[in-house]
Amino acid sequence: MIGAGAVGSAVATLLADQGRDVLLAGPALATDASRVAAGMIAPLSEAALDPASRDAASVLSAGALAWPAFAERFGIPLRACGGLLLSPSPQVGAVQPGEQVSLDFAQSLAPFLQRWDGSIRWLPDERAVDAEAALRRLGAQFTRRGGGRIDATLHPAADGTWQYAGGRIVARQTVIAMGQGSETLAGVAAELAVLTPIRGQILRTVPGVVPPGAPFVRGPGAYVAPQADGAVMIGATMEADIRSLTPSHETSQALMAAAATFAPGLETAGMTVRVGLRASTPDALPLVGPSRRAGLLLATGLRRNGWLLAPLVAGLIADYLAGKDPGPLARRLDPQRFERL
Numbered sequence: 001m002i003g004a005g006a007v008g009s010a011v012a013t014l015l016a017d018q019g020r021d022v023l024l025a026g027p028a029l030a031t032d033a034s035r036v037a038a039g040m041i042a043p044l045s046e047a048a049l050d051p052a053s054r055d056a057a058s059v060l061s062a063g064a065l066a067w068p069a070f071a072e073r074f075g076i077p078l079r080a081c082g083g084l085l086l087s088p089s090p091q092v093g094a095v096q097p098g099e100q101v102s103l104d105f106a107q108s109l110a111p112f113l114q115r116w117d118g119s120i121r122w123l124p125d126e127r128a129v130d131a132e133a134a135l136r137r138l139g140a141q142f143t144r145r146g147g148g149r150i151d152a153t154l155h156p157a158a159d160g161t162w163q164y165a166g167g168r169i170v171a172r173q174t175v176i177a178m179g180q181g182s183e184t185l186a187g188v189a190a191e192l193a194v195l196t197p198i199r200g201q202i203l204r205t206v207p208g209v210v211p212p213g214a215p216f217v218r219g220p221g222a223y224v225a226p227q228a229d230g231a232v233m234i235g236a237t238m239e240a241d242i243r244s245l246t247p248s249h250e251t252s253q254a255l256m257a258a259a260a261t262f263a264p265g266l267e268t269a270g271m272t273v274r275v276g277l278r279a280s281t282p283d284a285l286p287l288v289g290p291s292r293r294a295g296l297l298l299a300t301g302l303r304r305n306g307w308l309l310a311p312l313v314a315g316l317i318a319d320y321l322a323g324k325d326p327g328p329l330a331r332r333l334d335p336q337r338f339e340r341l
Protein backbone atom coordinates (compact mmCIF):
# COMPACT_ATOMS: atom_id res chain seq x y z
CA MET A 1 0.00 0.00 0.00
CA ILE A 2 1.65 3.25 -1.09
CA GLY A 3 0.33 6.23 0.86
CA ALA A 4 -0.73 6.31 4.52
CA GLY A 5 -3.47 8.93 4.34
CA ALA A 6 -7.13 8.20 5.07
CA VAL A 7 -7.51 6.01 2.02
CA GLY A 8 -4.28 4.00 2.26
CA SER A 9 -4.72 3.54 6.01
CA ALA A 10 -8.36 2.44 5.68
CA VAL A 11 -7.59 -0.03 2.88
CA ALA A 12 -4.49 -1.40 4.62
CA THR A 13 -6.30 -1.85 7.94
CA LEU A 14 -9.24 -3.66 6.36
CA LEU A 15 -6.90 -5.95 4.41
CA ALA A 16 -4.84 -6.71 7.53
CA ASP A 17 -8.09 -7.41 9.38
CA GLN A 18 -8.92 -9.97 6.69
CA GLY A 19 -5.63 -11.72 7.40
CA ARG A 20 -3.67 -10.41 4.42
CA ASP A 21 0.04 -9.70 4.54
CA VAL A 22 0.15 -5.90 4.08
CA LEU A 23 3.00 -3.40 4.05
CA LEU A 24 1.89 0.24 4.38
CA ALA A 25 4.49 2.67 3.07
CA GLY A 26 4.43 6.44 3.25
CA PRO A 27 5.62 9.38 5.31
CA ALA A 28 3.15 10.95 7.75
CA LEU A 29 3.19 14.60 6.67
CA ALA A 30 1.29 17.33 8.48
CA THR A 31 0.16 18.63 5.09
CA ASP A 32 -1.52 15.40 3.94
CA ALA A 33 -5.07 16.24 2.88
CA SER A 34 -6.29 13.59 5.32
CA ARG A 35 -4.74 15.38 8.30
CA VAL A 36 -6.09 18.85 7.53
CA ALA A 37 -9.64 17.69 6.68
CA ALA A 38 -12.71 18.79 8.62
CA GLY A 39 -13.83 15.15 8.86
CA MET A 40 -17.42 15.64 7.71
CA ILE A 41 -19.17 12.44 6.59
CA ALA A 42 -21.74 14.46 4.72
CA PRO A 43 -23.21 12.85 1.58
CA LEU A 44 -26.36 14.98 1.36
CA SER A 45 -24.81 18.38 1.92
CA GLU A 46 -21.90 17.47 -0.38
CA ALA A 47 -24.23 16.51 -3.24
CA ALA A 48 -26.20 19.73 -2.64
CA LEU A 49 -23.24 22.11 -2.38
CA ASP A 50 -20.65 20.76 -4.80
CA PRO A 51 -21.92 21.13 -8.39
CA ALA A 52 -19.42 18.52 -9.60
CA SER A 53 -20.76 15.96 -7.09
CA ARG A 54 -24.45 16.27 -8.00
CA ASP A 55 -24.39 13.09 -10.07
CA ALA A 56 -22.38 11.33 -7.39
CA ALA A 57 -25.16 11.19 -4.77
CA SER A 58 -25.47 7.39 -4.88
CA VAL A 59 -21.71 6.93 -4.45
CA LEU A 60 -21.57 9.43 -1.57
CA SER A 61 -24.55 7.77 0.13
CA ALA A 62 -22.94 4.34 -0.23
CA GLY A 63 -19.81 5.83 1.37
CA ALA A 64 -21.79 7.07 4.37
CA LEU A 65 -23.57 3.71 4.71
CA ALA A 66 -20.22 1.91 4.92
CA TRP A 67 -19.10 4.02 7.90
CA PRO A 68 -20.95 2.68 10.98
CA ALA A 69 -19.72 -0.93 10.64
CA PHE A 70 -16.20 0.24 9.75
CA ALA A 71 -16.08 2.64 12.71
CA GLU A 72 -17.30 -0.04 15.07
CA ARG A 73 -14.89 -2.65 13.75
CA PHE A 74 -11.87 -0.38 14.21
CA GLY A 75 -13.01 1.69 17.21
CA ILE A 76 -13.15 5.04 15.40
CA PRO A 77 -15.42 7.56 17.13
CA LEU A 78 -18.11 8.49 14.59
CA ARG A 79 -20.10 11.49 15.80
CA ALA A 80 -23.81 11.52 14.93
CA CYS A 81 -23.74 15.31 15.01
CA GLY A 82 -25.97 16.10 12.03
CA GLY A 83 -25.49 19.08 9.76
CA LEU A 84 -27.23 22.39 9.07
CA LEU A 85 -27.28 23.67 5.53
CA LEU A 86 -27.78 27.40 5.00
CA SER A 87 -28.79 28.94 1.70
CA PRO A 88 -29.62 32.54 0.87
CA SER A 89 -33.38 32.13 0.43
CA PRO A 90 -35.87 29.30 0.09
CA GLN A 91 -35.09 28.13 -3.43
CA VAL A 92 -38.35 27.77 -5.28
CA GLY A 93 -38.41 24.55 -7.28
CA ALA A 94 -34.93 23.47 -6.16
CA VAL A 95 -34.76 20.09 -4.45
CA GLN A 96 -32.97 20.64 -1.15
CA PRO A 97 -32.07 17.79 1.20
CA GLY A 98 -33.32 17.59 4.77
CA GLU A 99 -36.07 19.40 6.61
CA GLN A 100 -36.58 23.16 6.69
CA VAL A 101 -36.13 24.39 10.30
CA SER A 102 -36.35 27.73 12.15
CA LEU A 103 -33.33 29.71 13.33
CA ASP A 104 -34.44 29.05 16.93
CA PHE A 105 -34.38 25.30 16.36
CA ALA A 106 -31.02 25.47 14.59
CA GLN A 107 -29.56 27.58 17.43
CA SER A 108 -30.72 25.02 20.00
CA LEU A 109 -28.38 22.56 18.25
CA ALA A 110 -25.60 24.95 17.18
CA PRO A 111 -25.50 27.96 19.53
CA PHE A 112 -22.72 29.54 17.47
CA LEU A 113 -25.19 30.02 14.58
CA GLN A 114 -26.17 33.53 15.59
CA ARG A 115 -28.02 34.82 12.57
CA TRP A 116 -29.40 33.69 9.24
CA ASP A 117 -32.21 35.22 7.16
CA GLY A 118 -32.42 32.56 4.46
CA SER A 119 -33.27 28.89 4.40
CA ILE A 120 -31.94 26.45 7.04
CA ARG A 121 -32.16 22.71 6.39
CA TRP A 122 -31.49 20.10 9.10
CA LEU A 123 -29.72 16.90 8.02
CA PRO A 124 -29.76 14.69 11.13
CA ASP A 125 -27.98 11.74 9.52
CA GLU A 126 -24.81 13.61 8.55
CA ARG A 127 -21.83 12.59 10.70
CA ALA A 128 -18.24 13.47 11.43
CA VAL A 129 -14.92 12.04 12.56
CA ASP A 130 -11.86 13.83 13.90
CA ALA A 131 -9.45 13.31 11.03
CA GLU A 132 -6.13 13.19 12.89
CA ALA A 133 -7.52 10.99 15.67
CA ALA A 134 -9.08 8.64 13.13
CA LEU A 135 -5.75 8.32 11.28
CA ARG A 136 -3.93 7.53 14.53
CA ARG A 137 -6.56 4.97 15.39
CA LEU A 138 -6.34 3.29 11.99
CA GLY A 139 -2.55 3.18 12.27
CA ALA A 140 -2.77 1.49 15.68
CA GLN A 141 -5.39 -1.02 14.49
CA PHE A 142 -3.29 -1.83 11.43
CA THR A 143 -0.20 -2.53 13.52
CA ARG A 144 -2.23 -4.57 16.03
CA ARG A 145 -3.36 -6.79 13.14
CA GLY A 146 0.22 -7.49 12.15
CA GLY A 147 0.56 -4.91 9.37
CA GLY A 148 4.07 -3.71 8.48
CA ARG A 149 4.84 0.02 8.28
CA ILE A 150 7.60 1.91 6.42
CA ASP A 151 7.88 5.64 6.99
CA ALA A 152 9.32 6.48 3.56
CA THR A 153 8.58 7.72 0.08
CA LEU A 154 8.60 4.96 -2.54
CA HIS A 155 9.79 5.25 -6.13
CA PRO A 156 9.16 2.79 -8.95
CA ALA A 157 12.20 0.92 -10.25
CA ALA A 158 12.58 -0.34 -13.82
CA ASP A 159 12.43 -3.97 -12.67
CA GLY A 160 8.88 -3.53 -11.22
CA THR A 161 10.01 -3.27 -7.59
CA TRP A 162 9.62 -0.21 -5.34
CA GLN A 163 12.66 1.62 -4.00
CA TYR A 164 13.06 3.70 -0.85
CA ALA A 165 16.00 5.08 1.11
CA GLY A 166 16.22 1.89 3.19
CA GLY A 167 15.94 -0.68 0.41
CA ARG A 168 13.67 -2.29 -2.17
CA ILE A 169 10.20 -3.84 -1.94
CA VAL A 170 8.85 -6.67 -4.03
CA ALA A 171 5.07 -6.88 -3.82
CA ARG A 172 2.66 -9.29 -5.47
CA GLN A 173 0.00 -6.56 -5.58
CA THR A 174 0.52 -2.82 -5.09
CA VAL A 175 -2.24 -0.35 -4.24
CA ILE A 176 -1.50 3.28 -5.06
CA ALA A 177 -3.19 5.57 -2.52
CA MET A 178 -0.95 8.61 -2.79
CA GLY A 179 -3.67 11.27 -3.00
CA GLN A 180 -2.40 14.38 -4.74
CA GLY A 181 0.96 13.30 -6.15
CA SER A 182 -0.40 10.01 -7.50
CA GLU A 183 -0.22 11.53 -10.97
CA THR A 184 3.59 11.42 -10.74
CA LEU A 185 3.20 7.66 -11.31
CA ALA A 186 1.33 8.11 -14.61
CA GLY A 187 4.32 6.50 -16.33
CA VAL A 188 3.60 3.35 -14.30
CA ALA A 189 -0.22 3.49 -14.36
CA ALA A 190 -1.46 5.61 -17.27
CA GLU A 191 -4.92 6.07 -15.64
CA LEU A 192 -3.32 8.44 -13.09
CA ALA A 193 -2.68 11.08 -15.76
CA VAL A 194 -6.27 12.40 -15.39
CA LEU A 195 -5.67 13.62 -11.82
CA THR A 196 -5.41 17.35 -11.08
CA PRO A 197 -4.80 19.14 -7.77
CA ILE A 198 -7.33 21.22 -5.82
CA ARG A 199 -5.79 23.25 -3.01
CA GLY A 200 -7.75 23.60 0.22
CA GLN A 201 -7.10 26.11 3.00
CA ILE A 202 -8.82 25.71 6.35
CA LEU A 203 -8.64 27.30 9.82
CA ARG A 204 -8.73 25.62 13.21
CA THR A 205 -9.63 27.39 16.44
CA VAL A 206 -8.42 26.45 19.88
CA PRO A 207 -10.46 23.76 21.75
CA GLY A 208 -13.57 24.60 23.74
CA VAL A 209 -15.02 27.23 21.40
CA VAL A 210 -18.30 25.33 20.80
CA PRO A 211 -20.17 22.59 22.69
CA PRO A 212 -18.85 19.12 21.85
CA GLY A 213 -21.31 17.23 19.64
CA ALA A 214 -22.70 20.34 17.91
CA PRO A 215 -23.65 19.88 14.25
CA PHE A 216 -21.57 21.39 11.48
CA VAL A 217 -23.05 24.40 9.71
CA ARG A 218 -22.46 24.94 6.00
CA GLY A 219 -23.19 28.37 4.59
CA PRO A 220 -22.27 30.18 1.40
CA GLY A 221 -18.49 30.49 1.16
CA ALA A 222 -17.61 28.68 4.40
CA TYR A 223 -18.51 25.94 6.84
CA VAL A 224 -17.99 25.75 10.57
CA ALA A 225 -17.25 22.17 11.58
CA PRO A 226 -17.01 21.40 15.33
CA GLN A 227 -14.44 18.84 16.44
CA ALA A 228 -14.62 16.45 19.42
CA ASP A 229 -12.61 18.83 21.63
CA GLY A 230 -14.92 21.80 20.93
CA ALA A 231 -12.52 23.42 18.44
CA VAL A 232 -14.05 24.35 15.12
CA MET A 233 -12.64 24.12 11.64
CA ILE A 234 -13.60 26.93 9.29
CA GLY A 235 -13.18 25.90 5.72
CA ALA A 236 -12.45 25.29 3.09
CA THR A 237 -11.30 26.70 -0.21
CA MET A 238 -11.41 24.77 -3.51
CA GLU A 239 -8.55 26.22 -5.61
CA ALA A 240 -8.17 24.22 -8.80
CA ASP A 241 -4.71 23.52 -10.26
CA ILE A 242 -2.86 25.19 -7.38
CA ARG A 243 -0.13 23.20 -5.61
CA SER A 244 1.19 25.81 -3.17
CA LEU A 245 1.12 24.73 0.47
CA THR A 246 1.83 28.25 1.70
CA PRO A 247 -1.14 29.67 3.66
CA SER A 248 -2.59 32.88 2.27
CA HIS A 249 -3.59 35.62 4.73
CA GLU A 250 -6.21 36.98 2.30
CA THR A 251 -7.77 33.54 1.95
CA SER A 252 -8.01 33.18 5.74
CA GLN A 253 -9.67 36.60 5.95
CA ALA A 254 -12.18 35.61 3.25
CA LEU A 255 -13.05 32.36 5.06
CA MET A 256 -13.54 34.21 8.36
CA ALA A 257 -15.69 36.86 6.68
CA ALA A 258 -17.89 34.18 5.08
CA ALA A 259 -18.27 32.33 8.41
CA ALA A 260 -19.04 35.62 10.20
CA THR A 261 -22.18 36.09 8.09
CA PHE A 262 -23.82 33.35 10.20
CA ALA A 263 -21.44 32.80 13.16
CA PRO A 264 -20.03 36.27 13.95
CA GLY A 265 -19.18 35.55 17.59
CA LEU A 266 -16.73 32.66 17.09
CA GLU A 267 -13.58 32.96 19.20
CA THR A 268 -10.75 33.22 16.68
CA ALA A 269 -7.79 34.00 18.99
CA GLY A 270 -5.07 31.37 18.62
CA MET A 271 -6.48 30.03 15.38
CA THR A 272 -4.10 28.09 13.11
CA VAL A 273 -4.13 27.82 9.31
CA ARG A 274 -3.70 24.57 7.40
CA VAL A 275 -3.40 23.78 3.73
CA GLY A 276 -3.89 20.45 1.97
CA LEU A 277 -3.98 19.30 -1.63
CA ARG A 278 -6.80 17.13 -2.91
CA ALA A 279 -6.56 15.02 -6.07
CA SER A 280 -9.50 15.20 -8.45
CA THR A 281 -10.67 13.41 -11.59
CA PRO A 282 -12.66 14.90 -14.50
CA ASP A 283 -15.96 13.47 -13.16
CA ALA A 284 -15.21 14.18 -9.48
CA LEU A 285 -15.34 10.45 -8.63
CA PRO A 286 -12.25 8.55 -7.46
CA LEU A 287 -10.17 5.97 -9.30
CA VAL A 288 -10.77 2.68 -7.49
CA GLY A 289 -9.79 -0.71 -8.84
CA PRO A 290 -7.28 -2.44 -11.08
CA SER A 291 -4.99 -0.48 -13.38
CA ARG A 292 -4.24 -1.78 -16.86
CA ARG A 293 -0.74 -2.43 -15.49
CA ALA A 294 -0.79 -5.94 -14.00
CA GLY A 295 -0.31 -6.14 -10.24
CA LEU A 296 -1.41 -2.53 -9.65
CA LEU A 297 -4.63 -1.28 -8.09
CA LEU A 298 -5.56 2.38 -7.67
CA ALA A 299 -7.36 4.00 -4.72
CA THR A 300 -6.92 7.70 -5.33
CA GLY A 301 -8.55 10.89 -6.65
CA LEU A 302 -10.86 11.19 -3.65
CA ARG A 303 -11.21 14.96 -4.13
CA ARG A 304 -13.16 16.52 -1.23
CA ASN A 305 -14.67 13.27 0.08
CA GLY A 306 -11.75 11.06 1.06
CA TRP A 307 -12.92 10.56 4.62
CA LEU A 308 -16.52 10.00 3.59
CA LEU A 309 -15.53 7.39 1.00
CA ALA A 310 -12.56 5.67 2.72
CA PRO A 311 -14.47 2.65 4.13
CA LEU A 312 -16.30 2.12 0.83
CA VAL A 313 -13.03 2.27 -1.11
CA ALA A 314 -11.43 -0.15 1.36
CA GLY A 315 -14.27 -2.63 0.81
CA LEU A 316 -13.99 -2.36 -2.97
CA ILE A 317 -10.23 -2.93 -3.00
CA ALA A 318 -10.65 -5.89 -0.64
CA ASP A 319 -13.27 -7.38 -3.00
CA TYR A 320 -11.03 -6.93 -6.05
CA LEU A 321 -8.10 -8.60 -4.28
CA ALA A 322 -10.31 -11.46 -3.14
CA GLY A 323 -11.62 -11.98 -6.68
CA LYS A 324 -15.15 -11.10 -5.56
CA ASP A 325 -17.71 -9.08 -7.51
CA PRO A 326 -17.17 -5.52 -6.24
CA GLY A 327 -20.84 -4.66 -6.88
CA PRO A 328 -22.75 -2.16 -8.99
CA LEU A 329 -20.86 1.01 -7.99
CA ALA A 330 -17.50 -0.37 -9.08
CA ARG A 331 -17.96 0.49 -12.75
CA ARG A 332 -18.51 4.19 -11.94
CA LEU A 333 -15.17 4.26 -10.12
CA ASP A 334 -13.28 2.06 -12.60
CA PRO A 335 -9.86 3.70 -13.16
CA GLN A 336 -10.06 2.82 -16.84
CA ARG A 337 -13.40 4.59 -17.43
CA PHE A 338 -11.88 7.69 -19.05
CA GLU A 339 -10.33 5.57 -21.81
CA ARG A 340 -13.87 4.59 -22.88
CA LEU A 341 -14.98 8.22 -23.43
Ligand SMILES: Cc1cc2nc3c(=O)[nH]c(=O)nc-3n(C[C@H](O)[C@H](O)[C@H](O)COP(=O)(O)OP(=O)(O)OC[C@H]3O[C@@H](n4cnc5c(N)ncnc54)[C@H](O)[C@@H]3O)c2cc1C
Binds near residue numbers: 309
Ligand atom coordinates in the same frame (compact mmCIF):
# COMPACT_ATOMS: atom_id res chain seq x y z
C1 LIG B 1 -9.12 21.59 3.68
C2 LIG B 1 -9.70 20.24 3.40
C3 LIG B 1 -10.86 19.83 4.06
C4 LIG B 1 -11.42 18.58 3.79
N1 LIG B 1 -12.54 18.18 4.46
C5 LIG B 1 -13.07 16.95 4.22
C6 LIG B 1 -14.20 16.49 4.93
O1 LIG B 1 -14.75 17.18 5.78
N2 LIG B 1 -14.69 15.24 4.63
C7 LIG B 1 -14.10 14.42 3.69
O2 LIG B 1 -14.59 13.32 3.46
N3 LIG B 1 -13.00 14.84 3.03
C8 LIG B 1 -12.49 16.07 3.25
N4 LIG B 1 -11.40 16.50 2.56
C9 LIG B 1 -10.86 15.65 1.50
C10 LIG B 1 -10.00 14.58 2.09
O3 LIG B 1 -9.11 15.14 3.02
C11 LIG B 1 -9.24 13.88 0.96
O4 LIG B 1 -10.12 13.44 -0.02
C12 LIG B 1 -8.50 12.69 1.55
O5 LIG B 1 -7.69 13.10 2.59
C13 LIG B 1 -7.70 11.96 0.51
O6 LIG B 1 -7.01 10.95 1.19
P1 LIG B 1 -5.82 10.21 0.53
O7 LIG B 1 -5.37 9.16 1.48
O8 LIG B 1 -6.21 9.81 -0.86
O9 LIG B 1 -4.71 11.36 0.30
P2 LIG B 1 -3.68 12.06 1.32
O10 LIG B 1 -4.28 12.37 2.61
O11 LIG B 1 -3.08 13.19 0.55
O12 LIG B 1 -2.61 10.94 1.58
C14 LIG B 1 -1.74 10.51 0.57
C15 LIG B 1 -0.52 9.97 1.25
O13 LIG B 1 0.36 9.42 0.26
C16 LIG B 1 1.68 9.74 0.64
N5 LIG B 1 2.53 9.63 -0.55
C17 LIG B 1 2.55 10.43 -1.64
N6 LIG B 1 3.52 10.01 -2.48
C18 LIG B 1 4.09 8.93 -1.92
C19 LIG B 1 5.15 8.05 -2.32
N7 LIG B 1 5.79 8.18 -3.50
N8 LIG B 1 5.50 7.06 -1.47
C20 LIG B 1 4.85 6.90 -0.30
N9 LIG B 1 3.85 7.68 0.12
C21 LIG B 1 3.47 8.69 -0.68
C22 LIG B 1 1.57 11.15 1.20
O14 LIG B 1 2.68 11.46 2.01
C23 LIG B 1 0.28 11.04 1.99
O15 LIG B 1 0.51 10.60 3.31
C24 LIG B 1 -10.80 17.74 2.83
C25 LIG B 1 -9.64 18.13 2.20
C26 LIG B 1 -9.07 19.37 2.48
C27 LIG B 1 -7.80 19.76 1.80
